[in-house]
Amino acid sequence: MDINPYFFYTFAGTAIAFSLLVVLKKNPVASAFSLVLVFFSFAGIYALLDAHLVAVLQILIYAGAIMVLFIFVIMLLNADAPSFDLGRTHIALRLGSVFVAVCLFGLFVWAFHNHPSAAPLGPFTPEKIEAAGGNTRVISELMFSEYILPFELTSVLLLTAIVGAVAIAKRNTSIQSQSGGQKRAS
């Protein structure tokens, strides 16, 4: 693929280093900020792969919205006590999970290198995308023609998530107010 190898290795190295920090850091706030840097590296790789709209959305939604939600919850819970409790987990579970992850990673690398994809090529060559007005325009036209049904279903999914999140996070307070009301009545 015709992407700049120096940029790719820089972004890939940053992403791997900071994703290791996400898993290994004691403090959840440090993990969250490492995760922001991982998201920015991923956005750089998306831009290298000519997926400009996905790169911008990665920064806006992941680094903007989701990470703010995470950091807000960490601050809200005041869970600042270091909870890196590897020492207290079962050592067999820890070693076993690392071993399984390394084995599966080796299997995936072997599969990706020895069995390249033989699927037929699609119609969107880089020249055609350029002629049609760029990545964002092509994706927008596809989204409102071929993928209109999943796009509309997405709005239902978001509505369900909003209602579900409010219902779950509010449940305790409603029980407390009910019992409080009974106390006042009695």
Added chain:
Amino acid sequence: MQVEPGLVLSFCSAIFFIGFTGVLIRRNILVILMSIELMLNAVNLTFVTFSKQLHHMGGQMSVFFIITVAAAESAVGLALVIAMFRTLRSVDTDEIRLLRE
């Protein structure tokens, strides 16, 4: 110097299995949710790589829907974390043992 698609896909699987290990070995539920986000991001990058390699836009469209599902998942997941913290006063997954006792 050329970057092979297999190398990009191997990088994706490296990130995916770092997240996988994080889900298994960490006990702080916030870090487990962050590891799930890492795994979703690795899959997104796989989709974009195949989209570029096979000249097909379906990969990038799938990334949109995955990002939406990830946003919904983290909103509901963090609401569950808040509900758990209200009940147990802890974010440690080993404290969830009501059914075991």
